[in-house]
Amino acid sequence: MRGLKRIIKGGFVNFIRGGIVSWAAVLVVSITLSVITSLILLQAVLHSSLQQIKDKVDVTIYLNVGAKEDKITELKNALTKLPEVAEINYVTEGENLRRFRELHSADYPTIQALDEIGENPLGGYLGVKAKEISQYETIATFLSSGSPMVLGPSSVVRKVNYAQNKDVIEKLNAIIDGAQKLGFLVTALLVLISVIITFNTIRLTIFISKEEIGVMRLVGASKMGVRGPFLIEGVIYGIIATIVTLVIFWPATAWLGRNMSGFLGLNVYEYYVSNIFYILLLVLSSGIILGVVSSFLAIRKYLNK
């Protein structure tokens, strides 16, 4: 306990007396943590954009005019049971007509033609959303599998637009998949570069103390007695750098939220504020691990003998 107290105190004293060298290390750790925070936000923006694109994709099943309600319900229930289906939106014939009239309210000839027909020429439709874009294929297969609900004389289905949208959906699927992989690769690469730079900076700060480490060992200090304060310094770098990073990102995300929400498709500030504890935990643990592991590895070579 006494040893721990001395080690912690030693770490703080070293940090304060390190002066500009300590703050240089904090700066470099802050840059690394800023990269990590930026990547968290970038992933959120990417995820939200991809989600919005995904939401726009669906398969529409156009129903026959005058199709019986119980048959439609039967088809809807069968689709609901498919594990790939996330949501089914049923638009009735009447609702479809109302929407059509609303959409073309300024288009007088069309409305007039519709009035002259006298009856509703539009059938209802089912908008089907899959959980993943890649799953539309499965749903389409179900619809063309020869189910009596879909094919044959009792079928209520007039047309399924999957075949038309197939190419677009597949391309979109490939783009989203590629964007996610690229995002991950870029993230991993940037984090790796930052970690290497941080490690080398901390190694440099310990290199300055190389002779002192030798002297400490010569006067009989144990390995932990020498290493401990440096590890505590690493923890201090991590904590201060976390505070610096989170404080800098507060106004930065506020600006982005005010001015770039439309472009990014996500209010970054709202995301930042609502996830602040998650981000704090991630950034703080990254900072502390980075500081401690770098210090541990850097001091190791000077501790032998």
Place this chain on the structure above:
Amino acid sequence: MIYFNNVSKIYGQDGVALQDVNFTVGAGEFVSIVGHSGAGKTTLVKMILAEDNPTDGTVFFESINVHKLKNNDLTKLRRRIGVVFQDFKLLSSKTAYENIAFAMEAVGKTDGEIISDVPHVLELVDLGHKAHHFPNQMSGGEQQRLAIARAIINQPELIIADEPTGNLDPINTHEIVQILKKINDLGTTVILTTHNRGVVDSVSKRVITLEKGKVVRDDKEGRYAI
């Protein structure tokens, strides 16, 4: 207390630092090891502290072969030896008080012992007024007195002073030698390496003379004889 048995140290092909060195240092002795620069004095000190391994031979501290020690045991051994270097080897980021406190912390002394002993030993080497100065704010003589205070604070069985007066003027040199003699009078074994004739002659104790890594003389009440 210290036993050198046929110790040789060769760096590379031709760098003979020590060759077949044999001698014994008894408890309570004051031994001066003299020789020109490059005679092997510092290598010899490094052998005792196990800072370097011999190419051949063994070095014993009492019954312990120092070069067979594991890291933890080596740390324990070093706590029994106080070392004073020519270049002082003080912790530059710590004050005079903290330099001594650190050596006490290393051997597990309590805060109470540190608070009571450090000012006392600083007074002993006449540095009471410099307790909160950093080494770079002190003169060479003061730094060396601080190094001695650090070396004696844990009451070691052996003090090794490796060219302790090499960087000092005659007045400071005299002071340092007097302090070392006093430490020896109180019962601590002292090994002093030097190439300063005045120092050796003023001590008038056992002198081992090294030349090109070999022991060429070992006089009981010797004088500087190179």
